[in-house]
Amino acid sequence: MPAPEAPVTFGASTHGLRGDYRDMRPDYTVTQRYGAYSEADQDRWRRLYARQIRLVPGRACPEFLRVIDTLGYEQGIPRFDEVNERLGRATGWQVVAVPGLLPEPVFFGHLAERRFPVTVWLREESEFDYIVEPDVFHDFFGHVPLLFDPVFADYMQAYGRGGQKADGLHALEYLARLYWYTVEFGLVRTDAGLRVYGAGILSSPAEVSYALASPEPRRIGFDLKRVMRTRYKIDSFQQTYFVIDDFGQLFRETAPDFTPLYARIAGLDPYPADTVLPQDQLFGPVED
Numbered sequence: 476m477p478a479p480e481a482p483v484t485f486g487a488s489t490h491g492l493r494g495d496y497r498d499m500r501p502d503y504t505v506t507q508r509y510g511a512y513s514e515a516d517q518d519r520w521r522r523l524y525a526r527q528i529r530l531v532p533g534r535a536c537p538e539f540l541r542v543i544d545t546l547g548y549e550q551g552i553p554r555f556d557e558v559n560e561r562l563g564r565a566t567g568w569q570v571v572a573v574p575g576l577l578p579e580p581v582f583f584g585h586l587a588e589r590r591f592p593v594t595v596w597l598r599e600e601s602e603f604d605y606i607v608e609p610d611v612f613h614d615f616f617g618h619v620p621l622l623f624d625p626v627f628a629d630y631m632q633a634y635g636r637g638g639q640k641a642d643g644l645h646a647l648e649y650l651a652r653l654y655w656y657t658v659e660f661g662l663v664r665t666d667a668g669l670r671v672y673g674a675g676i677l678s679s680p681a682e683v684s685y686a687l688a689s690p691e692p693r694r695i696g697f698d699l700k701r702v703m704r705t706r707y708k709i710d711s712f713q714q715t716y717f718v719i720d721d722f723g724q725l726f727r728e729t730a731p732d733f734t735p736l737y738a739r740i741a742g743l744d745p746y747p748a749d750t751v752l753p754q755d756q757l758f759g760p761v762e763d
C-alpha cells in the first residue's frame with residue numbers, strides 16, 4: 476500500500492508521527508499483535524497503571540471510577556478482544572486498533588459507527604511522565620472507561636456524526652476545540668465537588684490534580700459557542716477547563732444541527748486560551 480497522506484489534525488504537533496502506517500487496512504485499522512509487546516513494555520504498562528490508579532479516587536468522575544478497576548488493566552496491556560466483549564455488552568461500542576493519530580474524517584467515521592480508535596503502541600521509558608501523541612495507555616486508561624457509560628457513549632457517536640458533517644462546512648476547527656475541551660480536558664460538577672472526565676487529564680500523572688486544585692487555570696461553565704471559539708495549548712497544562720453539569724448536558728447541547736452556529740462563529744476572532752469574559756461562570760480550585 477502506498478504511504479498514506481500525513482494525517483491532518485488541528486492542534487497536532489509538527490514532529491513526525493510515531494506509528495507505523497504501512498500495514499493498515501483502508502479504514503486505518505491494524506491487528507494487535509499481542510506477542511510483539513516486550514516484557515519491558517508490559518512492565519512499563521503496569522507501572523503507568525499503578526501510578527495512575529492511585530491518583531483517580533476523589534478526582535475522576537463516578538462513571539469512570541465505576542469501571543476502571545474492573546477491566547483487568549493491572550495485569551498488563553489489555554487485549555482488544557477481551558475489552559470488546561465487555562464494552563459491546565455495555566454500550567455496543569468497540570475499540571479498534573490503529574497506528575496512531577488518524578486524519579479527522581477517518582477518525583469521525585469510526586466514532587459515528589461506535590468504534591473508538593485505540594493506538595496499539597506504548598510510549599517509551601523516556602516518555603513515562605509525558606507524551607504528546609496518544610498511545611495505548613492514554614487511549615485505554617483515559618477514553619475506554621467512559622465508553623461504558625450509555626450517555627457519554629451516545630455523545631461520542633453524535634460527535635463523530637457532527638464531525639463528518641463539519642468537514643464539508645469547513646468547521647473542523649470548531650469541532651476539534653469542542654473535542655479538546657470535553658472529551659480530552661473536560662471537568663464535571665458532582666454533589667461531591669468538581670471531578671475530571673477528560674481523558675487527557677485522567678491519563679496524566681500531574682494534570683489530574685492540577686486541573687482540579689491549582690489556582691492557576693480558569694475553570695469556566697460550559698458554553699458551546701464559547702468553547703468553539705477558544706484556542707487551546709497542546710504542549711502544556713491547559714490554561715482553561717470547561718465544566719459541564721453532567722453528560723446529559725453534553726449530549727443535549729450538542730444534539731442540534733451546528734450549521735447556524737458555525738455561520739455565526741465564522742466571522743468572529745477566536746479567544747486566546749487564557750481569556751476570561753464578563754459572562755463566564757467561574758469555578759474556584761478544589762482542595763487537593
Ligand code: HBI
Binds near residue numbers: 576579592593
Ligand atoms: N486520531 N487515533 C486518533 N485519536 C484521536 O484522539 C484523534 C485522532 N485524529 C483526530 C483527532 N483526534 C482530533 O483532531 C479531534 O479533533 C477529533
Ligand code: FE
Binds near residue numbers: 613614
Ligand atoms: Fe485522547
